[in-house]
Amino acid sequence: MSNNTEKPHTSQEEDDDEPDEWDKRIFSTGCHAEQDKMNDCYFAKKDWRECKQEMEAFRECWKQKGNDQRTQTKDA
Known part of the structure; x- marks a missing residue:
């Protein structure tokens, strides 16, 4: 019996x-x-x-790329 615990790649x-x-x-x-x-x-x-800057960068990118219209997103 082998002690090899590695699984074969699937x-x-x-x-x-x-x-x-x-x-x-x-x-x-x-x-x-x-x-x-x-x-x-x-x-x-x-x-x-603690991630407000990252969230704002994502929000701005989202708007600049026109995703608001594409996904019907609305700011609260």
């Missing part, structure tokens, strides 16, 4: 590098870099209040 694992539907939607907005920075900030700080 096609599911190999496909992990491929963009999924969420990634494709984010890329289509033209603001994926801003979205990544916003999420990274939240992941690091666990408090959206």
Whole structure:
């Protein structure tokens, strides 16, 4: 009996590098870099209040790329 605990690679694992539907939607907005920075900030700080600059950069990008009209987004 082998003590090797590594799993063999499956096609599911190999496909992990491929963009999924969420990634494709984010890329289509033209603001994926801003979205990544916003999420990274939240992941690091666990408090959206500490990520106001990243959120504002994402919001501005969203508007500049015309996503408000495309998705019928409304500011509160």
